[in-house]
Amino acid sequence: MTSTPSHSQAPDAVLTVDAARKAYPAGPTVLDGVSLRIEPGSFCVLLGASGSGKTTLLRSIIGLVPLDAGTIDISGTILTPKSIRRSRREIGMVHQDFGLSSRLTAAQNVMAGTAPGLPVWRLLFQAYPKDVQDKACELLSRVGLEEGHVNRPASGLSGGQKQRVGIARALINGPKLILADEPVASLDPQTAQEVMDLLRRTAKEQGVAVLCSLHQISLSRTYADRIIGLRKGKIVFDGTPGQLGPDVLARIFGTGRETFAPSMAVA
């Protein structure tokens, strides 16, 4: 990661990744010169097999994994240790395992998304400002969580309900970009479709760009405006769902059974 904060050449992009490289200590190269640009409001799917580097790329964009080389630019500001705090406010994160605190209620989990900007005592006493409380309720209603579930501990919610809460939390700071890391991997196919539908609809309504990692081809085809194929840390495809033919799939997943099983094609 560069140490010189500056404004990029592409202020109209929500996210610009330039020549990102990463190898974990004593491991292989996981990101091998990844460059991409995400436009405002666009729903992009990062499609790749297990181990292709999807999570590493998303975690590097939010500053959790330092790059060995390359730059990440969020809305015109290069990500540096100094700018991480500000850049993170532009990003909402949706996790595969929901990332909720099980003892907190649905509403408290959503409000916790504002934690970085609040004094610690407010978190300790769960004393959120009224506007944050109102916003959390509004978002939970928007994502379709029934009123009776708003004050229920997250541990008492179904997987689909938990991910609705996760999406509401990702939206609470009014981000320009949502990073969703395999957001439906632990959900049944029906619930997975409902959650993907919700993620796409709410992001479009709020004008938020989404970069969503998936390994399911059918979900990628259904929900993406654009698909970015990642294989062994390199972008091997960048196009529309309509261009995702067998040759492209072989490029992304390989042709061997170990990397491209027909079952991957179903949600």
Ligand SMILES: Nc1ncnc2c1ncn2[C@@H]1O[C@H](COP(=O)(O)OP(=O)(O)OP(=O)(O)O)[C@@H](O)[C@H]1O
């Ligand atoms: N903290 C780490 N230390 C060492 N190696 C790691 C670490 N995190 C990931 N890796 C390795 O980096 C490679 C890419 O992992 P990553 O999680 O980014 O891929 P992925 O495409 O998200 O896979 P999955 O879909 O299974 O989550 C894998 O070989 C993984 O074992």
